[in-house]
Amino acid sequence: xxxxxxxxxxxxxxxxxxxxxxxxxxxxxxxxxxxxxxxxxxxxxxxxxxxxxxxxxxxxxxxxxxxxxxxxxxxxxxxxxxxxxxxxxxxxxxxxxxxxxxxxxxxxxxxxxxxxxxxxxxxxxxxxxxxxxxxxxxxxxxxxxxxxxxxxxxxxxxxxxxxxxxxxxxxxxxxxxxxxxxx
Amino acid sequence: xxxxxxxxxxxxxxxxxxxxxxxxxxxxxxxxxxxxxxxxxxxxxxxxxxxxxxxxxxxxxxxxxxxxxxxxxxxxxxxxxxxxxxxxxxxxxxxxxxxxxxxxxxxxxxxxxxxxxxxxxxxxxxxxxxxxxxxxxxxxxxxxxxxxxxxxxxxxxxxxxxxxxxxxxxxxxxxxxxxxxxxxxxxxxxxxxxxxxxxxxxxxxxxxxxxxxxxxxxxxxxxxxxxxxxxxxxxxxxxxxxxxxxxxxxxxxxxxxxxxxxxxxxxxxxxxxxxxxxxxxxxxxxxxxxxxxxxxxxxxxxxxxxxxxxxxxxxxxxxx
Numbered sequence: 001x002x003x004x005x006x007x008x009x010x011x012x013x014x015x016x017x018x019x020x021x022x023x024x025x026x027x028x029x030x031x032x033x034x035x036x037x038x039x040x041x042x043x044x045x046x047x048x049x050x051x052x053x054x055x056x057x058x059x060x061x062x063x064x065x066x067x068x069x070x071x072x073x074x075x076x077x078x079x080x081x082x083x084x085x086x087x088x089x090x091x092x093x094x095x096x097x098x099x100x101x102x103x104x105x106x107x108x109x110x111x112x113x114x115x116x117x118x119x120x121x122x123x124x125x126x127x128x129x130x131x132x133x134x135x136x137x138x139x140x141x142x143x144x145x146x147x148x149x150x151x152x153x154x155x156x157x158x159x160x161x162x163x164x165x166x167x168x169x170x171x172x173x174x175x176x177x178x179x180x181x182x183x
Numbered sequence: 184x185x186x187x188x189x190x191x192x193x194x195x196x197x198x199x200x201x202x203x204x205x206x207x208x209x210x211x212x213x214x215x216x217x218x219x220x221x222x223x224x225x226x227x228x229x230x231x232x233x234x235x236x237x238x239x240x241x242x243x244x245x246x247x248x249x250x251x252x253x254x255x256x257x258x259x260x261x262x263x264x265x266x267x268x269x270x271x272x273x274x275x276x277x278x279x280x281x282x283x284x285x286x287x288x289x290x291x292x293x294x295x296x297x298x299x300x301x302x303x304x305x306x307x308x309x310x311x312x313x314x315x316x317x318x319x320x321x322x323x324x325x326x327x328x329x330x331x332x333x334x335x336x337x338x339x340x341x342x343x344x345x346x347x348x349x350x351x352x353x354x355x356x357x358x359x360x361x362x363x364x365x366x367x368x369x370x371x372x373x374x375x376x377x378x379x380x381x382x383x384x385x386x387x388x389x390x391x392x393x394x395x396x397x398x399x400x401x402x403x404x405x406x407x408x409x410x411x412x413x414x415x416x417x418x419x420x421x422x423x424x425x426x427x428x429x430x431x432x433x434x435x436x437x438x439x440x441x442x443x444x445x446x447x448x449x450x451x452x453x454x455x456x457x458x459x460x461x462x463x464x465x466x467x468x469x470x471x472x473x474x475x476x477x478x479x480x481x482x483x484x485x486x487x488x489x490x491x492x493x494x495x496x497x498x499x500x501x502x503x
Contacts, residue, residue: 001390003465004453004456004457006397007457008453008457010398010400011400013397014400014407017401018405018409021405021409021443022409040495052397059398124350126199126262126346126350127261127265128269150439155447162448162453163307164451
């Protein structure tokens with residue numbers, strides 16, 4: 001493990017927690033739009049981000065209303081989601097457009113989180129499983145499959161950013177003025 | 184924004200603060216398992232009593248726990264409604280015909296308006312909501328005069344009420360337990376404890392020291408990135424963006440205009456940090472020392488004994 005890898009993993013965790021915190025008014029409960037979930041799509045570009053994302057989900061679930069239960073179930077959902085995304089990313093060259101692969105990958109967090117959070121709320125709070133799962137899945141769909149795919153399609157045009165997230169080696173120094181397009 | 188607390192740690196000096204974080208984590212997990220072994224409402228009530236005694240004895244700020252439970256009441260209310268509506272076991276407690284007529288619809292609208300007008304008194308919002316529901320019940324039951332358009336039957340079974348009480352109290356116990364853990368343990372201690380507990384996973388290739396370093400860096404960088412997010416939001420606001428209002432389309436554009444620069448800035452920072460660490464000759468994977476080492480003391484023994492007693496108790500109750 002190189003230092004660059006470690007600091008990037010750490011930053012992904014921090015980003016996830018901050019985004020959950022900034023938009024915390026809609027990040028918890030059974031009807032949730034957790035903007036931070038966009039970050040799971042990072043695994044699509046580099047599979048090293050899988051573990052930090054799982055940890056980040058666990059950390060940001062601590063202040064949730066269901067507490068440790070949410071840490072366990074929400075984290076399981078995210079774990080399965082990132083595994084699915086890594087799987088799709090493995091075959092991403094088979095797709096004609098990158099965003100189609102991204103969209104298919106984004107289905108995994110939708111389904112996994114819907115299932116696990118739905119299960120959690122039906123087991124511990126007595127909610128009906130199907131309705132809760134559907135409402136969580138809907139929130140995830142809006143955030144990841146809609147917002148996330150747009151954000152990452154924009155970001156993937158920025159070559160500098162893509163180099164930044166996919167390489168662990170220092171390849172050039174930067175002073176903040178160089179943009180991906182200008183190279 | 185500088186003094187953000189992730190988790191809900193409150194500084195203090197009572198019994199729970201001096202227990203080793205490893206003991207606390209394991210004890211909370213075991214106590215949760217013990218709670219899930221309980222089967223009747225009397226057992227969970229007893230469990231709740233024990234939890235309360237422990238909190239009072241440990242001098243944990245109870246007001247903070249209650250504050251943490253506040254966002255729960257919507258959840259608890261939903262639980263109650265679902266259980267009462269869908270549980271069809273036991274004897275009937277309440278069976279009444281609900282009628283809908285133009286008259287009752289008018290009254291319901293009036294009640295809703297009154298409820299919303301009074302909703303500014305935030306202190307009594309729960310009480311107001313409950314009285315609003317009761318009001319709706321009596322309007323439909325007694326105050327609907329002809330012509331009656333349609334009617335339906337509201338039946339409440341006693342098992343529905345008991346089950347909802349059971350689920351609610353069990354949830355309260357579990358949330359109290361996890362709140363006590365996060366209230367009395369610093370995030371750094373929590374990570375240190377987790378690292379120590381995950382050390383056996385080295386066998387399958389997970390290096391818990393790297394893992395702990397990653398978590399400490401990210402905890403250190405959370406306020407920094409939050410600061411950056413604030414800066415970007417202010418910068419966007421000075422250009423006329425409004426994150427709270429506006430049409431849905433505008434909101435989408437604004438959120439994206441926050442996310443893209445935030446991602447780029449964060450990753451640039453990680454590169455800078457890596458360079459700084461590298462130039463100070465940090466070697467990943469090398470054994471590291473700490474200022475504060477974790478040590479067990481007599482408090483951990485007491486906690487372990489109480490935890491095991493609780494677990495044995497609930498297993499005995501289940502078996503006998």
